């Protein structure tokens with residue numbers, strides 16, 4: 001999907017990782033095209049294309065690519081694990097490489113092909129201090145002063161992880177937006193509900209900041225694995241079942257690795273009329 005822009009139209013890819021779905025624009029070799037209005041317009045599942053996140057690939061002078069993310073409400077996201085894996089798959093195929101370096105606002109990330117056609121990405125070291133998450137004030141990130149005793153973890157974006165007896169019975173649509181905008185999180189937060197099945201397996205459901213319920217959240221899966229290990233509930237390696245399938249998480253010396261599938265659904269072109277109406 002190169003040569004993706006002209007004054008009249010804009011081509012894009014639709015990909016997903018476990019049903020966490022993305023519109024991806026390849027803007028290498030040209031000026032960035034994404035604005036808040038474009039993200040919101042494209043993110044509309046009725047009048048646009050629909051996505052959980054929009055990712056824009058840019059030329060990089062310090063990595064294979066630079067990568068920026070937006071949520072469907074037009075807000076910026078500092079990290080998106082599943083979109084990073086999808087873009088890595090696309091770029092590794094296109095460049096004929098087995099690994100890729102990606103510069104995001106989170107820092108330099110490393111992705112590589114994994115067994116069985118899966119893609120792994122090192123999402124970096126978790127941010128465990130209150131100011132890094134970020135939180136509004138100095139509190140213990142392992143026991144937030146909120147109902148339900150959640151854990152806060154930053155993965156380049158904020159996460160609030162609740163441990164529950166049954167993930168299936170949680171009212172994610174009701175509780176998610178309530179905690180997303182809690183004043184303890186000055187930049188709002190993603191909200192995860194995790195049921196630890198055993199020390200190597202977690203069931204997790206998620207409410208994403210700026211998007212709502214999604215079938216998977218890669219950075220949320222990383223944050224949940226970190227929170228569970230910090231609480232002494234699991235080892236450093238876990239299998240995680242999300243609504244869209246399974247992810248593997250491994251909190252290593254060099255960061256939190258996440259491995260899972262990606263899918264390229266279609267390529268298409270936005271009409272000039274759509275772009276002009278934004």
Ligand SMILES: N[C@@H](CCC[C@H](N)C(=O)O)C(=O)O
Pocket residue numbers: 020052053071076077078079080081082083157158190208209210211214216217218219220
């Ligand atoms: N789906 C993502 C996370 C997307 C960003 C999030 N909604 C935010 O605003 O931080 C993932 O796979 O990590």
